Amino acid sequence: MAIAVLNALDTAKTQWYHMTAIVIAGMGFFTDAYDLFVISTVSKLLGRLYYYDPSSGKPGKLPVPVNNMVTGVALVGTLSGQLFFGYLGDKLGRKKVYGITLIMMVVCAICSGLSFGSTAGSVMTTLCFFRFWLGFGIGGDYPLSATIMSEYANKKTRGAFIAAVFAMQGVGIIFAGLVSMTLSAIFLHYFDTPGFNKNPAEFSDVFSTQPQADYLWRIVLMIGALPAIVTFYWRMKMPETARYTALIEGNAKQAASDMGQVLEIEIQSEQDKVAQFKAANEYTLFSGEFVRRHGKHLIGTTTTWFLLDIAFYSQNLTQKDIFPLMGLTDKPQNINALMEVFQTSKAMFIVAMFGTFPGYWFTVFLIERLGRFKIQLVGFFMMSLFMFIIGIKYLELRTHKFMFAFLYGLTFFFANFGPNSTTFVLPAELFPTRVRSTCHAISAACGKAGAMVGAFGVQTYTLDSDPHKIKKAMLFLAFTNLLGFFFTFLVTETKGRSLEEISGEDGGSGSNGVHVSGGLNETQMTTNDRS
Numbered sequence: 001m002a003i004a005v006l007n008a009l010d011t012a013k014t015q016w017y018h019m020t021a022i023v024i025a026g027m028g029f030f031t032d033a034y035d036l037f038v039i040s041t042v043s044k045l046l047g048r049l050y051y052y053d054p055s056s057g058k059p060g061k062l063p064v065p066v067n068n069m070v071t072g073v074a075l076v077g078t079l080s081g082q083l084f085f086g087y088l089g090d091k092l093g094r095k096k097v098y099g100i101t102l103i104m105m106v107v108c109a110i111c112s113g114l115s116f117g118s119t120a121g122s123v124m125t126t127l128c129f130f131r132f133w134l135g136f137g138i139g140g141d142y143p144l145s146a147t148i149m150s151e152y153a154n155k156k157t158r159g160a161f162i163a164a165v166f167a168m169q170g171v172g173i174i175f176a177g178l179v180s181m182t183l184s185a186i187f188l189h190y191f192d193t194p195g196f197n198k199n200p201a202e203f204s205d206v207f208s209t210q211p212q213a214d215y216l217w218r219i220v221l222m223i224g225a226l227p228a229i230v231t232f233y234w235r236m237k238m239p240e241t242a243r244y245t246a247l248i249e250g251n252a253k254q255a256a257s258d259m260g261q262v263l264e265i266e267i268q269s270e271q272d273k274v275a276q277f278k279a280a281n282e283y284t285l286f287s288g289e290f291v292r293r294h295g296k297h298l299i300g301t302t303t304t305w306f307l308l309d310i311a312f313y314s315q316n317l318t319q320k321d322i323f324p325l326m327g328l329t330d331k332p333q334n335i336n337a338l339m340e341v342f343q344t345s346k347a348m349f350i351v352a353m354f355g356t357f358p359g360y361w362f363t364v365f366l367i368e369r370l371g372r373f374k375i376q377l378v379g380f381f382m383m384s385l386f387m388f389i390i391g392i393k394y395l396e397l398r399t400h401k402f403m404f405a406f407l408y409g410l411t412f413f414f415a416n417f418g419p420n421s422t423t424f425v426l427p428a429e430l431f432p433t434r435v436r437s438t439c440h441a442i443s444a445a446c447g448k449a450g451a452m453v454g455a456f457g458v459q460t461y462t463l464d465s466d467p468h469k470i471k472k473a474m475l476f477l478a479f480t481n482l483l484g485f486f487f488t489f490l491v492t493e494t495k496g497r498s499l500e501e502i503s504g505e506d507g508g509s510g511s512n513g514v515h516v517s518g519g520l521n522e523t524q525m526t527t528n529d530r531s
Contacts, residue, residue: 025145026168027231033172035224041180042217050120072455074135079448081139086441104137109225113218143440146428151241159367167360177349184342208336300490305423305447307484314454323347327401355409359416379418384481391474429494432503
């Protein structure tokens with residue numbers, strides 16, 4: 001049962017409104033990535049500023065629980081925000097909720113640089129409080145951006161468009177390193193001091209932590225509000241997606257009018273067809289009907305995203321501890337606080353530019369040729385392979401820094417030319433319109449649960465740069481990626497098909513093999529299920 005407005009979207013040629021939607025949704029992800037990952041560039045600085053113990057003979061360092069909270073609390077907020085805003089996206093509409101998330105991100109990014117008090121406890125408490133709510137706003141962006149892009153796109157390039165939105169995460173990570181590197185270089189120019197151990201007799205241990213550095217980390221965090229501010233106006237101008245307006249609200253005339261203006265064509269409203277379509281797909285998330293049609297895929301999207309994010313966030317949050325072993329940064333005792341920020345940011349920028357960033361765009365350009373399933377399968381396998389090699393040969397690789405950096409960079413490349421991109425794309429395609437945002441939110445929340453395992457668990461093994469602990473961490477991550485490889489077989493290929501065909505909303509066989517006929521459901525395996 002084809003509906004004109006949906007068919008017009010599925011067969012539309014790529015045009016300006018597609019590019020606009022990618023930029024508007026993508027800038028949200030740029031902001032998300034910047035805010036989530038920039039904390040890694042300044043967390044060591046926070047330790048020097050607020051936790052220096054003169055009797056230790058070493059630069060100040062965040063205690064393990066404090067470090068884990070500072071770097072991980074935003075992930076807790078993100079998980080909560082994904083579930084909350086994902087549900088609201090299905091109940092209230094994608095557009096209505098989309099602006100709220102952006103406002104939260106702006107306010108909380110600015111407030112992250114403020115402090116209620118001057119003691120270490122008050123500063124860290126304030127930082128964690130606002131980063132939790134920053135993460136809450138970021139969480140809403142995941143299901144809403146993916147759902148909006150999937151419902152706007154045509155079926156031939158839908159995967160590439162959704163992947164392009166997600167690829168802005170890579171740009172955000174690059175800018176997190178670039179902004180921190182640039183600002184720390186400017187501060188260094190005006191406030192350079194000897195390294196921590198340079199001249200203890202002249203109190204180099206004290207003066208190596210410049211008081212002005214307390215402004216640096218605040219500015220770096222607050223800059224995360226800028227791209228969200230720029231994007232807000234354009235988000236508010238976007239019309240509600242035609243699929244939500246027609247299939248959930250049942251307003252065929254408004255859907256046809258909105259998309260007719262966007263596509264610059266005349267579209268028939270077909271109210272009777274829409275009403276019939278809507279009536280045939282009234283089942284809820286917790287119904288037996290949903291379990292029969294989509295239960296297997298929801299298990300697949302949640303488990304693979306969970307397993308992927310254990311590795312992906314462990315890599316990104318712990319790389320600051322691995323950089324010295326790669327020769328990208330000096331030992332903390334030999335440099336001052338601002339130089340440590342500069343070197344950490346520079347190393348993060350290099351790894352992101354040459355390891356992380358290319359993988360995203362390989363996915364964008366190849367996802368419609370290779371398909372989501374193959375890219376995810378190969379990505380998980382290659383990540384597992386390279387992490388296993390690093391884990392087994394870790395002690396030897398420490399003396400071969402180039403080879404270590406090369407293998408470490410490949411794990412980032414295949415994360416992004418692999419499951420980090422496809423776990424975002426697939427939940428936006430596999431599920432019906434009525435619960436699409438919620439199902440994507442559940443999948444993404446499971447991913448953030450995995451990220452919390454990385455932040456609060458795996459990161460504990462890397463903080464003191466103990467080679468034997470890092471070796472264990474790498475082998476553990478290799479195992480989680482191998483599990484992700486096998487759980488990928490629970491999802492199916494979606495390329496080249498309309499969203500309604502994939503989900504079975506059009507009355508035919510969905511990608512889970514459930515055929516809807518005469519109002520009854522009958523299980524029927526399809527050739528598409530393993531294409």
